[in-house]
Amino acid sequence: MSDHYSGPNPPDPDSQPDAQPDRAPDAGSDVEPTQPITGVGWTSPSMPQQQQTPAPVTPTYQSAPSPIPAQQSPWGPPQQPGQPAYGVPVTAPTPLHRTDQPKGRVSGWIWPVVAVLALVLGLLGGFLGALGYDRMDDNSSTYDDGLGAVQTQDAAPLAADNGSVPAVAQALLPSTVQIIAAFDGEDEGATGSGFVLDREGHIVTNNHVVQSAAEDNGPIKVVDFEGVRHDATVVGRSPVYDLAILKIADAGDLEPAALGASTGLHVGDPVVAFGSPLGLSQTVTSGIVSALDRPVTTGDEDNVSSYINAVQTDAAINPGNSGGPLVNLAGEVVGVNSAIATTGGGGLGGGGSGNIGVGFAIPIEQVRTTADQILRSGEARYPVIGAQVRTGGADSVGALITEVNKDTPAEDAGLLKDDVVTEVDGKPVTDGIALIVAIRTHQPGDTIEFTVKRGGDEKAVQITLDGEVG
Numbered sequence: 001m002s003d004h005y006s007g008p009n010p011p012d013p014d015s016q017p018d019a020q021p022d023r024a025p026d027a028g029s030d031v032e033p034t035q036p037i038t039g040v041g042w043t044s045p046s047m048p049q050q051q052q053t054p055a056p057v058t059p060t061y062q063s064a065p066s067p068i069p070a071q072q073s074p075w076g077p078p079q080q081p082g083q084p085a086y087g088v089p090v091t092a093p094t095p096l097h098r099t100d101q102p103k104g105r106v107s108g109w110i111w112p113v114v115a116v117l118a119l120v121l122g123l124l125g126g127f128l129g130a131l132g133y134d135r136m137d138d139n140s141s142t143y144d145d146g147l148g149a150v151q152t153q154d155a156a157p158l159a160a161d162n163g164s165v166p167a168v169a170q171a172l173l174p175s176t177v178q179i180i181a182a183f184d185g186e187d188e189g190a191t192g193s194g195f196v197l198d199r200e201g202h203i204v205t206n207n208h209v210v211q212s213a214a215e216d217n218g219p220i221k222v223v224d225f226e227g228v229r230h231d232a233t234v235v236g237r238s239p240v241y242d243l244a245i246l247k248i249a250d251a252g253d254l255e256p257a258a259l260g261a262s263t264g265l266h267v268g269d270p271v272v273a274f275g276s277p278l279g280l281s282q283t284v285t286s287g288i289v290s291a292l293d294r295p296v297t298t299g300d301e302d303n304v305s306s307y308i309n310a311v312q313t314d315a316a317i318n319p320g321n322s323g324g325p326l327v328n329l330a331g332e333v334v335g336v337n338s339a340i341a342t343t344g345g346g347g348l349g350g351g352g353s354g355n356i357g358v359g360f361a362i363p364i365e366q367v368r369t370t371a372d373q374i375l376r377s378g379e380a381r382y383p384v385i386g387a388q389v390r391t392g393g394a395d396s397v398g399a400l401i402t403e404v405n406k407d408t409p410a411e412d413a414g415l416l417k418d419d420v421v422t423e424v425d426g427k428p429v430t431d432g433i434a435l436i437v438a439i440r441t442h443q444p445g446d447t448i449e450f451t452v453k454r455g456g457d458e459k460a461v462q463i464t465l466d467g468e469v470g
Helices: 110-138 165-175 207-216 364-377 409-413 432-440
Strands: 031-033 041-043 176-183 186-196 202-205 220-223 229-238 243-248 270-275 283-298 306-313 325-327 332-342 359-363 381-384 387-389 399-404 420-424 447-454 457-464 466-469
Touching (some): 165 176, 165 270, 165 325, 176 270, 207 220, 220 243, 243 364, 270 306, 270 332, 283 432, 332 364, 381 432, 409 457, 420 432
Antiparallel strands (some): 041 332, 176 186, 270 283, 306 359, 325 332, 381 466, 447 457
């Protein structure tokens, strides 16, 4: 209704009613090896589709903006001209004319109304802003809370005393995937395995499965248990721990694998290995835990070596199993299959490089730590002391320090060249590889104790670990 009279004749001034109110209108190394490693070879069981030259008979180490559509106002359709936008009044009704106060003075009761309105609009804007931030963060590659920000599965799918391998297979196969990645310029030159980490579409695999594709910006495909192919991107990689986290955009109903603990394993416990050996997807093999805390290194002269404090198993693991889960009979992932022992012979995918009953998996505790770091920042960190150690030869009484770098934790702790480290935190160290693995089971900032022999004397040395990206 208009505030002004619009009838055909002017009204009688003495009978005119009161005026109506108007309306307002988002790799370094911890202990650097100084010699090539000799002895029984480990090969990372990824599967590049190319033949390599056979190795000598002597065992060697081998690497195993879219346009945004117009949005409908949450308050309904636009109002008619002269009405407040979105149905929210801007001011309270005020009379057309005032005679009880000087011209230009604003009524005192308007200010509380304006303040309340500003508060409401501010809260509404904050809510919508937070909602927009949450949506933006859901699509980002990193999370401030790392693993705590994604929906992982910690509850075991089966009873702890389950003795059925078929039950484990049925529980875990939907969480196991095949990785197909570019290798040396060939789009599908390497195959490996992985498992679903969370409902946001993150996939765990080995770094060596996707390293070539990541460095060359080549394509990576994730094939789920139904055979559907998903384009994948690399969120982050750790060559030092041989782990990588991938992301697929259309995870849909993929079920995350339950994460367990390797610390509860005993030698002789049954385990089941999942993956795509030799390109054969959805393959299951079983065996036992053969050994625990086995120091193992993978890599060769052309690749960054990774050092693993491994779970050893006799479950059949072959090229293509890399990155797949090693699972206990409760259906929990206790490790990531990463390497196999070889006695020489062909390279990856070639003769002599297959299963001989000695495979190695990265403990799930390290997987959790590295995945958390990558999800937080896109990078992984590992501990260093700033010294070099001999990794070749037949050491059996300790790790020989060959060099101590300036301004490093090793120098600060008083380590010297030719010192021999025999224990770390009371656990024996037999050689350089064992020392590196022992250090890398800790985190930057941790303080650990070395037992060191120098000449005929033995002393304890406290070292606070530094950290590097890798």
